[in-house]
Amino acid sequence: MFRRVAIIGGGAAGATLLSELLERPASQPLHLDWYTGGGTPSRGVAYGTRSERHLLNVRAASMGMFANRPGGFLEYMQKRDPNISGNDFLPRCWYGDYLETETTAALARAKSHGHDVRIVPHEVDAAVPENDGVTLFQGETTTRVDAAVLALGALTPRPLPGVDDDALASGRYVTLPWSLLADAKPDTQPHKVLVIGLGLTAVDVIVELAARWPNAHFTAISRHGVLPEVHQAHASLPYEDSDELVETMRDAPDIRTWLHLLREAIEHTDDWRRVVDSLRPHTPGLWGLLPHNDRARFLRHARWAWERARHRLPPQVAHAITALEKEGRLQRRRGHMHRVSLTPNGLQMRFAPKGQTVEQPLDADLIVQSVGLETDVRRTQHTLLQQMMTNGHIHSDPFGLGIHALPNGRVLHDGNAWPRLFAMGSMLRGTLWESTAMPEIRQQARHLADQLLAG
Incomplete structure (x- = not known):
């Protein structure tokens, strides 16, 4: 087993791995260094919101932290309020x-099991993986660990091409x-807000x-101009x-064939x-079977439709958006x-409507960029x-979706896997797609805890 392990990332992924390791019986005490960076450990960006208007888009019954207790979150919430149902889409701050x-x-x-956990509220500045360990540099401190896991979550978004420097410097363009x-x-002024993205x-x-x-009035622009699909109020029976x-798809790893099979089903x-x-x-597993060219074809042509269908809105949020559109406060x-x-007077966007060659000016007091997770390393x-x-x-993986790695999380370099460097979560999008x-x-x-404890 790897006795000294560094977990780099203070969000939900890092917290889940830490808790999984500490829940297991170990033959010897572990020394875990958890580099949490800024913010509140465990919550990260995803669950750092304090607004109860921001809801999970997965039902409460499926949001447990541990693979062997998928109903753990529901049990936790029902101790607060017995009326909460497994079908409910609950606030993300409660999940935090x-x-x-x-x-x-x-x-x-x-502590009771003799493990030593060191929480470091800073970022790791540099890391040097080798076959017998990983050396970490944080400030003037150097630490040698048996293994390290990159659990970094999504990266800080970069401004889209075409945004002028003075627009960024004004603070009115938000990334x-x-x-x-x-x-x-709270503000009662008549703001005009442009939102880039509709996810x-x-x-x-x-x-x-x-x-x-x-x-405030909102204009939201996107390539296709459509909102995510909406969850049913109650969970459906399994297909x-x-x-x-799935077996038919495995036998024919071709994106065109798959889309035909899905439409037929x-x-x-x-x-x-x-x-x-x-x-x-x-x-x-299916993503891993697709040849490179078919993955590229999916990302070019079908990705937007898949993500719209796969990452759906809770019904309450869909109702709120529909109400804003009916009131004339939101235009897509x-x-x-x-x-x-x-x-x-603020910012101006040069906007090209779909199918037209003439640009239109869109004026705004504020522009918010929200175009999905940034994972391009x-x-x-x-x-x-x-x-x-x-x-x-x-x-990078071949499509710029994250770090090049094996499905088990081992990070690749020059075609070989580091024996003691792993990744998980958002950084594995290119390897696993759903991650x-x-x-x-x-x-x-x-699975990572199994590997780390087996050594």
């Missing part, structure tokens, strides 16, 4: 409370929507700011032919969500941003990842 509670309990168990929402005060985070931005700024569908069921949801446990536009510049400003990329310790939500993260934590 749950993660903190479970992590605190794990740390308490660690960190969660920081904006944390600081936004789950964009919807959270609109719903929250609309509540705090009752006279009865899922085993046959959906035509023969009462709810398409049942078909999509039946693939979730199998998606990483289909097209592309070409440029954002600073004007005497090739262009990140993240200090540790920059250092490791520059020195050839890690590489950012808690049902996937807890499985990764379980």
Whole structure:
């Protein structure tokens, strides 16, 4: 077993791996160094919000922190309120409370079992992996560990191309929507807000700011101009032919064939969500079967439709968005941003509507960029990842979706796997595709703990 392990990342992924390791019986005491960076350990960006308007998009019954107790979150919440149902989509801040509670309990168990856990509230500046260990540099401190796990979550978003420097410097163009929402005060001024993107985070931005700024009007632009699909109020029965569908897909790893099979299955069921949801446990394995060209074809042409169907809105949030549209406070536009510049009155976007060649000016007091998770390590400003990329310790996956790694999390370099360097969570999107939500993260934590304790 690896007796000294560093977990780099203080969000839900890092907390889940830490808790999984501390829950296991170990033949010898562990020494765990948990580099949590800034913010509150366990919550990260995903669950750091304090607004009860921001809801989980997975039902409470499926959000347990541990793979062997998927109902743990529901049990925790029903102790607070017995009326809570497993079908409910609950506030993400409540889930952050749950993660903190479970992590605190794990740390308490660690002491009673003789484990040594060192929580370091700083980032790791550099790391040098070798075949017999990993050396970490943090400030002037150097630490040698038996193994290290990169559990970094999503990266800080970069401004989109075409945003002028003075627009960025004005503070009116926002690339960190969660920081904006944390600081936004109630305001009755008639703001004009442009939101780039129409995914789950964009919807959270609109719903929250609309509540705090009752006279604000919103324009949301995206390539296709459509919102995510909506969850049913109650969970559906499992798709009865899922085993046959998955086996047929495995036998023919071709994206065109797969799309045909999915359309055919959906035509023969009462709810398409049942078909999509039946693939979730199998998606990483299926993704691994697809040839490179088919992955590229999927990312170019079908990714947006898959993510819209797979990452759905809770019904309450969908109702709130529909109400804003009916009130005339939200307009959706289909097209592309070409440029954002600073004007005497705020910002102006040069916008190209879908199918048109003539640009239109869109004026705004504030523009919020919300175009999905940033996981491209090739262009990140993240200090540790920059250092490791520059020195050839890690590489990007072929599509810029994260770190090049094996499905078991072992990080690759020059075609070989480091024996003592691992990744989990968002950094494995290129390897597993589905790798950012808690049902996937807890499985990764379980398998990683097996590897780390086996050594």
